[in-house]
Amino acid sequence: MTGPLANWPVQDFLKRTGARVPIIQAPMAGAGGVALAAAAIRGGAVGSLPCAMLTADQVREQVAQVRAQSDGPLNLNFFCHHLGDPPDETAWRALLQPFYDKEGVGPPETPPPLRTPFDAAMCAAVEEMRPEIVSFHFGLPDPALLDRIRRSGAIVLGNATTFAEARWLMGKVDMVIAQGFEAGGHAGHFLAGHRPVGTMALTRQIVREYDAILEPVIAAGGIGDAVGIAAALQLDAGAVQLGTAYLHSAEATISAAHRAALGEESVVTNLFSGGLARGIRNALIDAIGPVHPAAPRFPYASAALTELRRVAEADGRGDYSPLWAGQAAALGRPARGEPPEGAQALTERLASEAFALLGETP
Structure with missing residues (x-):
C-alpha cells in the first residue's frame, strides 16, 4: 500500500x-x-x-x-x-405443540447433533x-x-x-x-x-x-x-x-426463503438455539415473540424444532428456521x-x- x-x-x-x-x-x-x-x-x-x-x-x-x-x-x-446436563424441555415442547399439530409432526425421536x-x-x-x-x-x-x-x-x-x-x-x-x-x-x-x-x-x-x-x-x-x-x-x-x-x-x-428475506427486520431471539442471536422475523417469532423463557438454554432449544423446520423448508418456508442476518443486510x-x-x-x-x-x- x-x-x-x-x-x-x-x-x-x-x-x-x-x-x-x-x-x-x-x-x-x-x-x-x-x-x-x-x-x-x-x-x-x-x-x-x-x-x-x-x-x-x-x-x-x-x-x-x-x-x-x-x-x-x-x-x-x-x-x-x-453443555452441562440436558435441560427439561417439557415447557418448550408444550409451547410448540400447536405448531406440531398444525404441521402434522412432533418432536424428533432421535435428538440431532448439538453444537459442541x-x-x-x-x-x-x-x-x-x-x-x-x-x-x-x-x-x-x-x-x-x-x-x-x-x-x-x-x-x-x-x-x-x-x-x-x-x-x-x-x-x-x-x-x-x-x-x-x-x-x-x-x-x-x-x-x-x-x-x-x-x-x-x-x-x-x-x-x-x-x-x-x-x-x-x-x-x-x-x-x-x-x-x-x-x-x-x-x-x-x-x-x-x-x-x-x-x-x-x-x-x-442459505435457503431461498432466507435469501429472499434478507433486508427485512431483524431481531435478537433465543427461539432457535436458546442463545441470543440476531435473525430475521418469521412465523415462529411473530407467534410467540422473539425471546421466550420456555426456550431451553443454548444450544438445546434447536432440537425440538427439527421436524418443524424439515416440513416447512420442504415447502419453501422459513417459518421455524433461524434466518440469521445483521442489521445491514439490505445494503x-x-x-x-x-x-x-x-x-x-x-x-x-x-x-x-x-x-x-x-x-x-x-
Missing part, C-alpha cells in the same frame, strides 16, 4: 495474517462452508470455516478441500460454551491441519488447549461484545473481534450476559486500549458495504469481519433481476471501493 493506510493498523493486520485485503469472511454455520471460504480467500480475504457443528474428521476434510481450491489465510472458528464446545479432539485436528488463524466464540477454551493452539503457530482471535470482555481477552489472544449488537447470528457474550454495544462505539473503545500494545482490532456487525468498511478503518480497526454481506453471495448455502442486496455476486468478486469489489474512499492505492 502506498496511500494513507500504509501507517494504519490495516498494514499490521495484512502482514500478520497474509491476507491481501482487510476483510475476514465470518464463519456462519449453515450459511457457508468450503466454497464460500475458498472464494473469499481467492478474493484476498481471510476465509473462515465454522467448526462448532463438525466432527474433527469433518474439519480435516473441509480444510483439505479449502486448501485444494485456494491459497491464503484460513480461519477455523470454534465455540467455547458449556472446543475439546482435545478438535485441538488435535487443528495441530494437524495448521490453519493460519483460529477464532473462538463465547470466551476461550481451557488454557492448556489454548497453549497447544498457540504452539501450532496459529494466530488466535477472541470475540468481545463489551469492553470488559475485550479487556479480559487482552494478553490471551493476538487480536480481538469487536462484535457489535448489529451483527447477525449469535452474540458471543461470555462474562456478564448480553449487554449490547454498537460496533463503532465498541471498536473505538477497544482500539484506544489496544494502542498501547499495538494489536489490530477487528470490527464486526452492521458493516454491509464499502462505506461501512472505510468507516471502521478510519476508527483504526485493523480489519472488518463480514458475515451478512456474504449471505448475498452465490456461494452462501448487499443485488439489484432486482441481477444474479448473486460470487464471493471472490464481492470481496475484491468491496475492498477496492473501500480503498478508493480512503484514497488508498493497493
Whole structure:
C-alpha cells in the first residue's frame, strides 16, 4: 500500500495474517462452508470455516478441500460454551405443540447433533491441519488447549461484545473481534450476559486500549458495504469481519426463503438455539415473540424444532428456521433481476471501493 493506510493498523493486520485485503469472511454455520471460504480467500480475504457443528474428521476434510481450491489465510472458528446436563424441555415442547399439530409432526425421536464446545479432539485436528488463524466464540477454551493452539503457530482471535470482555481477552489472544449488537447470528457474550454495544462505539473503545500494545482490532456487525468498511478503518480497526454481506453471495448455502428475506427486520431471539442471536422475523417469532423463557438454554432449544423446520423448508418456508442476518443486510442486496455476486468478486469489489474512499492505492 502506498496511500494513507500504509501507517494504519490495516498494514499490521495484512502482514500478520497474509491476507491481501482487510476483510475476514465470518464463519456462519449453515450459511457457508468450503466454497464460500475458498472464494473469499481467492478474493484476498481471510476465509473462515465454522467448526462448532463438525466432527474433527469433518474439519480435516473441509480444510483439505479449502486448501485444494485456494491459497491464503484460513480461519477455523470454534465455540467455547458449556453443555452441562440436558435441560427439561417439557415447557418448550408444550409451547410448540400447536405448531406440531398444525404441521402434522412432533418432536424428533432421535435428538440431532448439538453444537459442541472446543475439546482435545478438535485441538488435535487443528495441530494437524495448521490453519493460519483460529477464532473462538463465547470466551476461550481451557488454557492448556489454548497453549497447544498457540504452539501450532496459529494466530488466535477472541470475540468481545463489551469492553470488559475485550479487556479480559487482552494478553490471551493476538487480536480481538469487536462484535457489535448489529451483527447477525449469535452474540458471543461470555462474562456478564448480553449487554449490547454498537460496533463503532465498541471498536473505538477497544482500539484506544489496544494502542498501547499495538494489536489490530477487528470490527464486526452492521458493516454491509464499502462505506461501512472505510468507516471502521478510519476508527483504526485493523480489519472488518463480514458475515451478512456474504449471505448475498452465490456461494452462501442459505435457503431461498432466507435469501429472499434478507433486508427485512431483524431481531435478537433465543427461539432457535436458546442463545441470543440476531435473525430475521418469521412465523415462529411473530407467534410467540422473539425471546421466550420456555426456550431451553443454548444450544438445546434447536432440537425440538427439527421436524418443524424439515416440513416447512420442504415447502419453501422459513417459518421455524433461524434466518440469521445483521442489521445491514439490505445494503448487499443485488439489484432486482441481477444474479448473486460470487464471493471472490464481492470481496475484491468491496475492498477496492473501500480503498478508493480512503484514497488508498493497493
